[in-house]
Amino acid sequence: MLRRHDCCDTQDVIPEESSMEFGLVGLGRMGGNMARRLARKGMRIALHNRSHEVSAAIAAETGHLACASLADLVAALQAPRIVWLMLPAGEATEQALQALAPLLGAGDLVVDGANAYYKDDQRHAAMMAAHGIDYADAGVSGGVWGLENGYCIMFGGSEAAAARLQPYMEALAPTPTEGWLHTGPVGSGHFVKMVHNGIEYGMMQALAEGFALMKNKPGFDLDVGAIAELWRHGSVVRSWLLDLSADFLAQDPALETIQPFVADSGEGRWTALEAIEQGIPAPVMSLALMMRFASQGKGDYAAKMLAKMRQGFGGHAIKGTEK
Known part of the structure; x- marks a missing residue:
């Protein structure tokens, strides 16, 4: 039937x-x-x-x-x-x-x-x-x-x-x-996933900073795509995140078409709040979250303040915007 x-x-x-x-x-x-x-x-x-x-x-x-x-x-x-x-x-x-x-x-x-x-x-x-x-x-x-x-x-x-x-x-x-x-x-599953994503934020930030240091090092002309592929084999930093990085760096090592904007899903915020509530130091995960905020332009006003303060006490030049 x-x-x-x-x-x-x-x-x-x-x-x-x-x-x-x-x-x-x-x-x-x-x-x-x-x-x-x-x-x-x-x-x-x-x-x-x-x-x-x-x-x-x-x-x-x-x-x-x-x-x-x-x-x-x-x-x-x-x-x-x-x-x-x-x-x-x-x-x-x-x-x-x-x-x-x-x-x-x-x-x-x-x-x-x-x-x-x-x-x-x-x-x-x-x-x-x-x-x-x-x-x-x-x-x-x-x-x-x-x-x-x-x-x-x-x-x-x-x-x-x-x-x-x-x-x-x-x-x-x-x-x-x-x-x-x-x-x-109830609640333990999402708590564990929250911490998982906080760790993910820190791992991603560390890889991003390390490759930025190599990409911008003058005099060496480092092939960051080749280095990412190298580290996938036998290195202590090998990971799925590194695998993904090696794939896209092999295609576009300069990443010139990518906007430097990184969203945050909320998990990183909850992890940072949990660290504060427990009084457990979690500086890597918390700072990785702050860097995502910075990429979203939320640190721009503070950066402008810093530039003006340097100009005020030291006469340092500032970069203006074109109207």
């Missing part, structure tokens, strides 16, 4: 016996590729995105079920359900949780798998628990390469939630036994 969901496109007809329990909300770069990886592992899930065209396109590609609304997605899933959110932290996630709370039932599980502040997870878990809904938080690393290589997932929640999520973790991770970890109670 076949059944057709109201939320599906006309081509979405699925066997009665292939009922789904898992829905994915938010199909950006990470969420979309996670849906594709689950399809490659033989799993069929329900999808919802703010733009239904995106859901429909990924559904046509993967065989998943495209749903036009959160209500349609919940209706398409067999209870007890799992609804995994891949939405920006803040208002988008808050609105989705508020909308899901009355739609889901006791025993259902909500997972926030995007970048989120662990203290928000603790608040969200309490909110969902008032409706009898379980909650888990998952920090996901792997970027656009996760589709091919698998994702590194650190997640917090109850033991029962961990058991329910295990098949999906095994499918999303690089291997069924590697690349995923139940880190502890």
Whole structure:
């Protein structure tokens, strides 16, 4: 027997016996590729995105079920359900949780798998628990390469939630036994991911500064692309970040077409705040965050102040702007 969901496109007809329990909300770069990886592992899930065209396109590609609304997605899933959110932290996630709370039932599980502040997870878990809904938080690393290589997932929640999520973790991770970890109670997954991203900031900044020193050294004419490739083999600084650097430096060592602007996702800020709250010195991660702010022009006024002060006490020349 076949059944057709109201939320599906006309081509979405699925066997009665292939009922789904898992829905994915938010199909950006990470969420979309996670849906594709689950399809490659033989799993069929329900999808919802703010733009239904995106859901429909990924559904046509993967065989998943495209749903036009959160209500349609919940209706398409067999209870007890799992609804995994891949939405920006803040208002988008808050609105989705508020909308899901009355739609889901006791025993259902909500997972926030995007970048989120662990203290928000603790608040969200309490909110969902008032409706009898379980909650888990998952920090996901792997970027656009996760589709091919698998994702590194650190997640917090109850033991029962961990058991329910295990098949999906095994499918999303690089291997069924590697690349995923139940880190502890709610909030612990995003806390670990927060620290992970703080470390990432520091590693990226160190590599960037080191290559800037070599690129600008007069007299040596150093081939930074060749040096990056050299360090990939046997060096103590070899890493995936170095692999990526070697790839793009081989193509464009001068990087003349790149604007010196580096965004920050919020994880670095939360890491710096945590260091302050705990009184734990974390100067590398904190300064790496400050350098991102500087790249965004947020240090420009201070730099102008410094130039004017030097002119005031020493008569030093300043560089003006052309009108």
